Amino acid sequence: MSITARIRARAGGLGFDLVGIAPAVTPAGVTHFRDWVERGFAGEMDYMRRHAAAREHPRHVLDGVRSIVMVAMNYRTVEPGPVEPLDGRISRYAWGDDYHVILRERIKQLGDFLHDELPGCRTRAVVDTAPLLERDFAQFAGLGWIGKNTMLINKRLGSWLFLGALLTDAELDYDEPHVADHCGTCTRCLDACPTQAFVGPHQLDSRRCISYLTIELRGPIPEDLRPDVGNWLFGCDVCQEVCPWNTKAPASDEPGFQPAEPNGAVNLSTLAQFSDSELDAFVHGTTLTRTRAAGLRRNAAVVLGNCEAPEAATALASLLHDSSPVVRDAARWAVQCVPTDCPPTNPCSQRCGTEPNLSSQL
Numbered sequence: 001m002s003i004t005a006r007i008r009a010r011a012g013g014l015g016f017d018l019v020g021i022a023p024a025v026t027p028a029g030v031t032h033f034r035d036w037v038e039r040g041f042a043g044e045m046d047y048m049r050r051h052a053a054a055r056e057h058p059r060h061v062l063d064g065v066r067s068i069v070m071v072a073m074n075y076r077t078v079e080p081g082p083v084e085p086l087d088g089r090i091s092r093y094a095w096g097d098d099y100h101v102i103l104r105e106r107i108k109q110l111g112d113f114l115h116d117e118l119p120g121c122r123t124r125a126v127v128d129t130a131p132l133l134e135r136d137f138a139q140f141a142g143l144g145w146i147g148k149n150t151m152l153i154n155k156r157l158g159s160w161l162f163l164g165a166l167l168t169d170a171e172l173d174y175d176e177p178h179v180a181d182h183c184g185t186c187t188r189c190l191d192a193c194p195t196q197a198f199v200g201p202h203q204l205d206s207r208r209c210i211s212y213l214t215i216e217l218r219g220p221i222p223e224d225l226r227p228d229v230g231n232w233l234f235g236c237d238v239c240q241e242v243c244p245w246n247t248k249a250p251a252s253d254e255p256g257f258q259p260a261e262p263n264g265a266v267n268l269s270t271l272a273q274f275s276d277s278e279l280d281a282f283v284h285g286t287t288l289t290r291t292r293a294a295g296l297r298r299n300a301a302v303v304l305g306n307c308e309a310p311e312a313a314t315a316l317a318s319l320l321h322d323s324s325p326v327v328r329d330a331a332r333w334a335v336q337c338v339p340t341d342c343p344p345t346n347p348c349s350q351r352c353g354t355e356p357n358l359s360s361q362l
Contacts, residue, residue, distance in 0.1 A: 002173065003117055003118065003170075003172065004021060004172045004173040006113075006117060007019075007021070007069060007110070007113070007114060007117075007172070010110060010113045011069070011071055011110055014106045014109055014110060015073065015106060015254065016071040016072065016073055016106070017072055017073055017074045017157060017161075017252075018070075018071065018072040018143045018144075018154060018157065018161070019069065019070070019071050019072075020069075020070050020138070020141030020142040020143045020175040021067055021068070021069050021070070021141055021172050021173065021174050021175055022067070022068050022070060022137050022140040022141040022174055022175065022177075023066070023067060023068075023140075023174050024057075024058045024059065024065040024066050024067060024068055024167065025057070026056055026057050027055070027056075027133045027136035027137060027140070028136060028140070029133055029135075029136040029146075030055060030056050030133065030136075032202070033052070033055060033133060034052060036203075036204075037049055037052050040207070041203075041204065041205045041206050041207065042206055043206045043207040043212055043216065043217065044216065044217060044218065044219075045206065045212075045216055051131035052131075054131035055131045055132065055133055058132055058137075058167060060131060061124060061126065061130045061131065061132050061167055062122065062123075062124040062167040062168075062169070064122065064169040065124075065167045065168065065169055066168065066169050066170060066171045066172075067167075067168050067169075067170060067171060067172040067174070068132075068137050068141070068165050068166070068167050068168075069110070069141075069165065069166040069167075069168065069172070070134070070137050070138045070140075070141040070143055070163065070164075070165055071103075071106075071107065071110070071163070071164050071165070071166070072138065072143055072152075072154070072157070072161045072162065072163050072164075073099075073102075073103060073161065073162045073164075073252070073254065073257075074157050074160055074161060074249070074250065074252045074254075075092060075093060075095075075096075075099065075160050075161070075162055075252055075254070075257045076092070076157075076158070076160035076246070076249050076250070076251055076252055077092070077095065077096075077251055077252055077253075077254075077257050077258050077259065078251070078258075078259065080092075080263050080264045080265070081262075081263045082263070083231065083263055083265040084265075084267070085307050085308055085309040085311075085312075086267060086268050086269050086304070086307060086309055086311060086312060086315060087231065087263075087265035087266065087267055087268065088231055088232070088233025088234070088265060088266050088268050088271070088299065088300060088303045089231050089232050089233060089234075089264060089265050090233055090234045090235065090261065090264050090265060090266060090288070091211065091232075091234060091235025091236060091237050091264075092160060092237055092240075092264060093162070093235065093287065094234055094235060094286060094287040094288055095257065095258070095259035095260065095261070095264045096254075096255075096256050096257040096258050096259065096260060096286070097256040097257075097285055097286060098285055098286055098287050098289075099127070099162045099256075099257070099287065100127045100128060100129070100287070101285075102162075102254075102256045102257075103127045103162055103164040104125055104127045104129075104164070106164075107125035107126075107127065107164050107165070107166050108125045110125075110166050111123040111124075111125055111166055111168075114166070114168060114170065118170050121168055121169060121170045122168065122169045123166055123167065123168045123169075124166070124167045124168075125164070125165075125166055126164065126165040126166075126167060127162075127163075127164045127165075132165060132167075134163045134164075134165060135150075135151075135152045135163065137165065138152050138163055139152065139177060139178050140177045140178075141174075141175050141177070142175035142176055142177060142178050143178065144161075144178055145178050145180060145181050145182060145183075146202065147159065147183050147189065147243070147245075148183050148186075148187065148189055148190055148198070148201040148202055149189035149190070149198070149204075149239040149240070149243070150202060150204050151239070151240060151243075153182070153183075153243070153245050154245075155182060155245065156249075156250075157249050157250065158240075158243065158245045158246035158247075158248075158249035159240050159243060159245065159246060160240065160246060160249055182245070183201075186244065187201075188242040188243065188244070189238075189239035189240075189242055189243055190239075192238050192239060192241075192242045193209075193238060193239055194210065194228040194229075194230060194236075194238060195208045195209065195210060195213075195225055195228045195229075196208065197209040197210075198239075208225065209236070210228070210229055210230075210232050210235070210236035210238075211235045211236045213225060213229060214229065214232060214233065214234055214235060214236070214291065214295070214299045215234060215235060215290055215291045215295070216290075217295075218292075218295070218326075219326060220298070220326050220329050220330065221298065221299075221302055221330065223333060226302050226305065226306070226330075226333065227306060229299075229302050229303065229306065230303070230306055231265075231303050231306060231307065232299075232303070233265075233266055233268070233271075233296070233299050233300060233303055234288055234291060234296070234299065260286070268300045268303060268304055268312075268315050269311070269314065269315040271296065271297075271300050272297070272300055272304075272315040272316070272318050272319055273315075273318060276293055279293050279296065279297075280293070283296070294322075294324040294326055294327055297319055297322055297324065297327040297330075298324070298326050298327050298329075298330045299330075300315075300319065301316060301319045301327060301330035301331040301333070301334045302330050302333075302334060304316050304319075304334050304338070305330075305333055305334025305335075305336075305337040305338065306337065310338060310339065312334070312338045313335070313338045316331050316334055316335055316338065319331035319334075320332065320335065
């Protein structure tokens with residue numbers, strides 16, 4: 001058995017659902033990425049601009065790199081059920097433990113295996129932590145194609161995939177790139193986006209993306225986009241939920257990916273009452289830490305403003321006096337959307353015009 005075959009076998013034993021190997025070259029999508037940044041689509045993600053040049057070749061991640069072992073794990077678990085009016089939805093990828101920790105530990109084990117097989121070789125494990133265009137190299141390694149929603153899609157597993165990479169200076173056998181695009185004429189992901197963040201196929205304006213707005217953005221969510229955030233507290237799965245390639249994707253039984261909260265949702269009345277220490281404990285060990293306490297409370301206020309339940313007023317009361325001006329701004333906006341008696345056929349996000357029951361606190 002060749003060293004490459006042994007690497008594949010070891011990767012499978014570590015729980016990776018897909019593994020492919022690509023040469024360390026300039027990624028095909030670097031021009032597209034550079035144009036994306038220059039058009040301002042990265043928004044406030046300054047690290048994208050700062051490290052843009054480093055993404056032009058993986059040698060900036062590991063000097064002397066020759067091969068990139070791309071791995072993927074399926075994180076589709078249970079299907080989300082109905083949520084309550086005061087619940088905030090969480091994107092599937094954040095349902096369980098922090099995937100960075102899970103994948104990085106296993107990729108490091110794969111690296112240890114390679115060191116045992118090839119003493120003296122150099123490796124580096126990467127999971128969203130280095131300037132590497134993972135999706136480009138995943139496609140180059142034959143794992144799938146990049147869909148119109150910019151996600152990597154595999155014909156068997158769909159797009160519910162965590163990607164990771166093991167860079168090494170060892171020369172391995174390489175897989176054939178995945179050259180076919182199986183999206184065809186389908187535009188469901190583009191059409192379904194609540195904020196119309198796709199300016200075209202493969203072109204995502206992050207500044208309008210709900211995932212960006214609820215996770216990466218530190219300041220206020222633009223007021224004109226707040227109603228379209230809907231009940232998404234952290235992230236958004238809409239463009240993946242409507243993708244036909246995800247309808248038959250198998251379920252993962254990985255314990256670390258299982259939802260900590262029922263239906264992948266959080267009761268916002270409870271979250272709004274959390275102290276800083278309670279909120280820190282709630283998000284500890286998960287990717288929810290990315291948006292920080294103020295971000296989660298800001299998002300909670302926006303979602304409460306979009307719900308149809310007058311009971312949202314009680315949850316908003318404490319957020320109106322939060323120490324963060326960003327949270328207070330979102331709460332004041334949300335108060336205007338919470339009527340005393342909202343007809344069920346008239347969502348609060350459409351401003352039904354009845355008197356808000358917290359107006360005296362503005």
